[in-house]
Amino acid sequence: xxxxxxxxxxxxxxxxxxxxxxxxxxxxxxxxxxxxxxxxxxxxxxxxxxxxxxxxxxxxxxxxxxxxxxxxxxxxxxxxxxxxxxxxxxxxxxxxxxxxxxxxxxxxxxxxxxxxxxxxxxxxxxxxxxxxxxxxxxxxxxxxxxxxxxxxxxxxxxxxxxxxxxxxxxxxxxxxxxxxxxxxxxxxxxxxxxxxxxxxxxxxxxxxxxxxxxxxxxxxxxxxxxxxxxxxxxxxxxxxxxxxxxxxxxxxxxxxxxxxxxxxxxxxxxxxxxxxxxxxxx
Amino acid sequence: xxxxxxxxxxxxxxxxxxxxxxxxxxxxxxxxxxxxxxxxxxxxxxxxxxxxxxxxxxxxxxxxxxxxxxxxxxxxxxxxxxxxxxxxxxxxxxxxxxxxxxxxxxxxxxxxxxxxxxxxxxxxxxxxxxxxxxxxxxxxxxxxxxxxxxxxxxxxxxxxxxxxxxxxxxxxxxxxxxxxxxxxxxxxxxxxxxxxxxxxxxxxxxxxxxxxxxxxxxxxxxxxxxxxxxxxxxxxxxxxxxxxxxxxxxxxxxxxxxxxxxxxxxxxxxxxxxxxxxxxxxxxxxxxxxxxxxxxxxxxxxxxxxxxxxxxxxxxxxxxxxxxxxxxxxxxxxxxxxxxxxxxxxxxxxxxxxxxxxxxxxxxxxxxxxxxxxxxxxxxxxxxxxxxxxxxxxxxxxxxxxxxxxxxxxxxxxxxxxxxxxxxx
Numbered sequence: 233x234x235x236x237x238x239x240x241x242x243x244x245x246x247x248x249x250x251x252x253x254x255x256x257x258x259x260x261x262x263x264x265x266x267x268x269x270x271x272x273x274x275x276x277x278x279x280x281x282x283x284x285x286x287x288x289x290x291x292x293x294x295x296x297x298x299x300x301x302x303x304x305x306x307x308x309x310x311x312x313x314x315x316x317x318x319x320x321x322x323x324x325x326x327x328x329x330x331x332x333x334x335x336x337x338x339x340x341x342x343x344x345x346x347x348x349x350x351x352x353x354x355x356x357x358x359x360x361x362x363x364x365x366x367x368x369x370x371x372x373x374x375x376x377x378x379x380x381x382x383x384x385x386x387x388x389x390x391x392x393x394x395x396x397x398x399x400x401x402x403x404x405x406x407x408x409x410x411x412x413x414x415x416x417x418x419x420x421x422x423x424x425x426x427x428x429x430x431x432x433x434x435x436x437x438x439x440x441x442x443x444x445x446x447x448x449x450x451x452x453x454x455x456x457x458x459x460x461x462x463x464x465x466x467x468x469x470x471x472x473x474x475x476x477x478x479x480x481x482x483x484x485x486x487x488x489x490x491x492x493x494x495x496x497x498x499x500x501x502x503x504x505x506x507x508x509x510x511x512x513x514x
Numbered sequence: 515x516x517x518x519x520x521x522x523x524x525x526x527x528x529x530x531x532x533x534x535x536x537x538x539x540x541x542x543x544x545x546x547x548x549x550x551x552x553x554x555x556x557x558x559x560x561x562x563x564x565x566x567x568x569x570x571x572x573x574x575x576x577x578x579x580x581x582x583x584x585x586x587x588x589x590x591x592x593x594x595x596x597x598x599x600x601x602x603x604x605x606x607x608x609x610x611x612x613x614x615x616x617x618x619x620x621x622x623x624x625x626x627x628x629x630x631x632x633x634x635x636x637x638x639x640x641x642x643x644x645x646x647x648x649x650x651x652x653x654x655x656x657x658x659x660x661x662x663x664x665x666x667x668x669x670x671x672x673x674x675x676x677x678x679x680x681x682x683x684x685x686x687x688x689x690x691x692x693x694x695x696x697x698x699x700x701x702x703x704x705x706x707x708x709x710x711x712x713x714x715x716x717x718x719x720x721x722x723x724x725x726x727x728x729x730x731x732x733x734x735x736x737x738x739x740x741x742x743x744x745x746x747x748x749x750x751x752x753x754x755x756x757x758x759x760x761x762x763x764x765x766x767x768x769x770x771x772x773x774x775x776x777x778x779x780x781x782x783x784x785x786x787x788x789x790x791x792x793x794x795x796x797x798x799x800x801x802x803x804x805x806x807x808x809x810x811x812x813x814x815x816x817x818x819x820x821x822x823x824x825x826x827x828x829x830x831x832x833x834x835x836x837x838x839x840x841x842x843x844x845x846x847x848x849x850x851x852x853x854x855x856x857x858x859x860x861x862x863x864x865x866x867x868x869x870x871x872x873x874x875x876x877x878x879x880x881x882x883x884x885x886x887x888x889x890x891x892x893x894x895x896x897x898x899x900x901x902x903x904x905x906x907x908x909x910x911x912x913x914x915x916x917x918x919x920x921x922x923x924x925x926x927x928x929x930x931x932x933x934x935x936x937x938x939x
Contacts, residue, residue, distance in 0.1 A: 268894065269608045298599055349767075354759030356770055375706070375759035377912045392639050457574070463708035464761045465912040466905060481897050484604070 254496075261489035268483055280490035290491060294498075300381065300470060301449040304388045309442060311389065312396025317426075319397065320404045330398075337394040345458030348387045349374070374460055376466040384455055384468055385445040392448075396441055402432075439510035443503060448463030450499055461490075471495060536832065538592040541579060543571045546785050547648040547822075548832045550855040551843060558842050564835050572680030575708075577897065583785045584609040589829035593836035594664075595647055595822045598634045599619040599896040602935070604858075605826070606894040610643040616837050617642060631860040634889055644823030645844045646860035648781040648852075650716050651887045652807065653879070654687070655790065656680070657778050659801040660694060669693075682812040684722040688747060694778035695755045703777040704752045705768040706761035706911055709904025714818060714890075716788075716907050718781050718807045719744035721888045722816030726893060727928075732937040734928045737921040738785060745910050745917035752911050761911050771887075773798060781807055783820070784880055788856035803878055807848045808882040815886025821860060853877075895931040902927045 261281070264274035284290050319329060336344065351359050360370040373383045376429040406431070415425040453472035456462060462469035475495070479488035542548045548570055555566050569577060577600065583589035584604070596604055604610050617624060624645070626637060631646040643830060660666060661678060670678035681687035692700035703712035719924050720727070725740030735741075752760050757771055769789065772780040773796040780786075787804040790796050791900045807816040824844065826836045842848060846863060853859045853870045858880055863871060891899065906920040915923075932938035 267585060268603070271583060293767075353767060353770075355757045355776060356767075356774065370758045372759045377914065380762070423858035461708040461760060461904070464706070464906070465909040465914050467912070477901060480581060481580070483900050484893075495775045 254258060255476065257489040257492055260486055261493050263486050265486040265489075266483050267485060270485070276486075280487045281494065282486060284491045284494060289466070289469075290471075290474060291341055292466060293469050293474040294495075296381070296466075296469060297450060297452075297471040301379045301446060302450065303385045304392070304449050304452075305442060305446050306388055307385065308393045308396050308445060309438075312393050312441075313400055313438075315393070316397045316400035316404055317430075319401055319499050333394040333397055335394075336391050337398075341391065341454035342458055344387065346453050348390075352383065377465050380460055380464060380467045384459065387455060387459070388449075388452065392445070396445060399441045399444075400434070400437065403434055403441075431495070435513055437453055439507070442510075443506055445501065446506070447499060458509070519757075528591055535565055536563070536835050537567050538832070538835050539567045539569070539590055540593055540595070540839075541571065541576065541583075542571045542595050543576055543822075545573075546788060547852065547857045550852040550857045552562050553855065554848060557848075558839065562838055563840065564838060566839065576891040578598065581828050584827050584829055586825065586829050587833055589827060590831070591827060592830050593824060593826050593839060596635065596644055596819050596821075596825050598823070598892060599900060601635060601638060601644070601823070602893040605641075605643055606935075609827055609829070611828055611830070611833060613642045613645070613837075613840075615825070620841060622841060623843075626861045626863050628860060628862055628884060630819060630884060630887065630889070632757075634819060634892065636819045637837055644825045645840055647824050648785075648858045649820040649860050649884055650820040650822070650858065651880075651883045652714065652788070652820065653784050653804045653883045654681075654787065654807050655772060655780045655782060655802050656690075656806050657775075657801055658799065658803045659693075659798075660699075660778055666693075681808050684808050684810060684816060685806050686762045687722075689780065691751060691755050698776070698793050699775045700757045700771070701755040701779065702751045703763070703768045703771040703780045704748070704756050704923060705765045705782065706752050706758045706764050706908065707764045708908045709901045711764050711768075712907050712911070713900045713903035714820070715781055716748050716903070717814055717888075717890060719748050721818065722807050722809055723747075723812075724810040726888070728932070731939070732891075732893075732932045734925040734932075736925050736928070737918055741921050742917045744860055745907065745920060747905070749913070749917070753913075761908070772802070775801075784858050784883060785856075787876055787880075788874075792877055795873070803879075804883075805879055806886050809886075815883065815888075817883050817887040819887035819889050891923045891928075893932065894935045894939050898931055899928055 244322075244357070259272075262275060262277055264276050264279075265272060266347055307382045315333075322329065351357050354360055354370050354372055354375065359373070363371065372379060373382050411429045411433075412425055415429060420428070451472050453476060456468055456473045457472050457476075460468040462473055471491075472495075475488050475491045478484050478491060481489075520624060529901070544553070548568070552568060552570075555568070558564065558566060564795065575741045576597070580594060580600075582589075583591055584594075584607070586668075616622070624632065624636070624642065627646050630650060635644050635646050636642055658680075661680065667678045670690075670693055673693065675713035676686075678690070678693075681690055682935075697703035704714050717727075720736070720741060723739060724745045725744060726735055728734050757776065760768060760771075763771075769779060769786055770783065771777050772782075772786075773790060775798045784804065787802075790802045791799050793799050807818075808814075811814040822838045826833050826840070830836050846861070849859065849861055849864050850870065851868055854873060855866070856874070859865050859877075861872070871877050890896070893899075902924055906915065906924050909915040910917055910920040929938055
């Protein structure tokens with residue numbers, strides 16, 4: 233009882249800033265609520281959900297987001313784990329490496345987008361200039377439907393990979409030393425001890441890292457907004473940016489809320505599945 | 515602990531002091547015309563004792579920042595600037611205060627405004643909601659030094675059989691685009707980014723081909739010969755005669771290509787005419803001129819009109835002070851001072867002012883651009899139409915949709931929006 237009493241202020245605060253908006257959005261999603269007529273006069277049941285689910289543009293953005301998330305999470309994890317393993321064995325200048333690696337992570341995504349937009353300017357940017365020095369033709373980074381999404385994946389990796397590194401490194405340094413010593417005495421190679429000791433021991437950390445990154449990746453919005461606006465064509469139209477447009481350009485808050493609810497359900501389902509799958513591995 | 519309390523107390527007393535002086539809060543876009551207003555604010559403070567707090571943001575942030583403030587019973591902005599394509603939405607939602615009574619009470623003369631301006635960002639269905647602030651009709655920036663070059667003249671004549679000169683028609687211009695794509699220079703640079711850069715620029719292509727968005731009954735007229743030609747020409751200009759990547763350029767990136775001397779021409783907002791002569795941004799000072807986008811025949815313009823208006827939102831915390839500011843900023847002398855810094859006028863008296871014309875010889879071209887320009891469809895769902903245009907045009911430029919298919923998709927969604935708004939029966 234006393235425990236509840238003590239924690240009630242923070243619980244109340246959590247309710248206000250997290251649960252209330254969620255319920256408000258769910259409530260809005262079953263009404264015809266637009267910013268032009270902001271009222272709950274018309275209850276329209278699942279209309280907004282049906283409309284969203286039947287909208288080919290919305291479905292396209294969901295598919296594209298799934299691809300984008302898979303690409304950034306897998307690539308960032310692979311790269312991040314590799315760098316974390318390398319850094320783990322480093323003895324000197326560790327803090328210097330940390331400082332350098334953390335720089336991108338500390339930057340605001342909007343700034344990251346603007347900087348890269350400048351770097352990637354096809355004729356006036358530094359990236360194509362450097363490529364031209366080694367004889368590579370100018371790359372159409374953001375203006376080609378085939379390249380633009382990968383450009384965003386690359387920028388996202390640049391921005392977010394340190395997040396993976398830091399979390400995985402923390403996990404690595406918390407591992408016990410004894411199993412490794414025993415393995416060395418038994419003559420196990422580095423790869424074998426990685427495969428049979430490091431990986432199994434790291435699973436919980438890896439699971440959490442992947443989960444957090446996945447959830448954040450689904451919400452990617454700032455980079456798209458700054459760098460491509462969903463274009464060229466519909467090549468980079470991620471779901472968060474689409475929902476934003478439905479809410480603030482079309483002013484259709486009801487339908488945007490329904491889309492958000494669908495997205496929330498997808499993320500929750502995915503999280504639960506991944507969580508259980510990772511559990512089963514350990 | 516005590517220290518903290520003392521600090522808090524000092525802060526509170528310190529902050530509450532200036533709150534008593536009247537302040538007009540404004541949200542404006544970071545464009546040259548806003549800068550001109552900024553330089554004159556001390557004069558306003560001197561004349562009225564009212565402070566002005568300017569919040570200047572990027573265009574993309576404006577709509578998102580405005581809407582929550584306009585919906586609120588009392589917002590934080592005393593007065594706002596309204597882009598022409600929000601006009602339908604803002605007035606339909608009832609977010610703006612009618613200004614007619616204030617105009618009448620103060621005998622403010624609105625007859626000096628160019629009628630096209632009042633239609634676009636002044637009056638809606640007989641009620642005045644805004645005072646036109648500045649116009650940004652689009653024009654054709656072109657390199658006059660390249661046109662004057664003797665070798666170019668001879669080569670052009672040999673290739674096309676007529677003289678190289680300032681283009682009189684749209685077809686002449688397209689030939690020049692093709693001709694000047696050589697020697698590391700592009701014939702044209704486009705702003706192909708979704709949604710408004712491409713939608714606004716392409717509108718000029720539509721008008722230049724003699725097309726319009728809709729007929730008198732709001733039935734879309736895009737999937738026509740003119741519309742298809744406009745889309746195909748736009749895609750060709752981006753993909754064949756433009757620099758790599760212009761399909762993703764916003765106007766600042768496209769302007770930089772022009773300003774670095776890497777393109778012969780660029781169809782863009784009139785305020786870049788002043789920017790191209792700014793030596794800190796441009797390598798082609800004195801070599802570029804602006805003209806109305808040429809049309810199907812000489813004398814017919816293909817420019818897209820555009821403008822911003824001053825308005826007082828219903829949610830304004832201090833509408834009286836806001837009106838004082840509007841009256842001041844749109845008074846003949848302040849409007850003239852803004853124009854003398856390079857601002858683009860909306861009032862005929864400023865357009866015809868001898869001092870303005872002496873300082874900016876291209877003021878005449880700007881006026882002609884405005885007079886021969888075409889208006890974009892203004893209704894409640896204009897922002898959505900721009901979004902649809904951006905998506906479909908971008909798909910067409912990327913080669914993922916044929917021009918007639920893209921136009922058919924735009925027409926379908928445009929009809930639906932116009933029906934929803936009661937414009938199309």
